[in-house]
Amino acid sequence: MSLMPAWLLFATIALVFWGITGVTQKLSTNRISSQLSCFWWAWAMVAISAGLAFTVPIQWHLRPFILALSILSGVLNGLGALTSFAALESGGKASVVISLISLYPLLTVAIAVLFLHERLTPFQDLGAVMAIVAAILLSIEAPSATASPESQSGR
Numbered sequence: 001m002s003l004m005p006a007w008l009l010f011a012t013i014a015l016v017f018w019g020i021t022g023v024t025q026k027l028s029t030n031r032i033s034s035q036l037s038c039f040w041w042a043w044a045m046v047a048i049s050a051g052l053a054f055t056v057p058i059q060w061h062l063r064p065f066i067l068a069l070s071i072l073s074g075v076l077n078g079l080g081a082l083t084s085f086a087a088l089e090s091g092g093k094a095s096v097v098i099s100l101i102s103l104y105p106l107l108t109v110a111i112a113v114l115f116l117h118e119r120l121t122p123f124q125d126l127g128a129v130m131a132i133v134a135a136i137l138l139s140i141e142a143p144s145a146t147a148s149p150e151s152q153s154g155r
Helices: 006-029 034-055 064-089 094-101 105-115 122-139 149-153
Strands: none
Touching: 006 034, 006 064, 006 094, 034 064, 064 094, 094 122, 105 122
16 A cells, blocks of 8 residues: 655645635625735734744855845735735626636646747647636626616516
8 A cells, every 4th residue: 555645745735725714714804905915914924934934944145146036036926916816806706716816727738838938738738728718707807787677578
């Protein structure tokens, strides 16, 4: 009997955490601003980072370029969080917003193909196209219930 590979276990745990996160983010932005939600999200990241700094041996000596990339990753992640909170606060449904923003790997794939010269198989190309179709289908909104009677009766 083989055990689950460590990467698969961690990926599964991340899936669960991020799956629950979409609901908690929507609940928070229903009650407080997206800016305040992002502020508290950032403080949670500070607490996790501090816990790591005190419990895990970390190699602090980094080349400036690697440090800059790490900081840029954090900035982009924070801006992504802020805009996702704003999308939820401005009326986006958690089921749609989180599904759409979770397609960010498509951008990663495009950048990797363009700049890192990575290649996709036809099967992977098909997966990317299906993800784009899914995003389009998820973003289609039903007609508003507040539409005028004339527009609902087809006149």
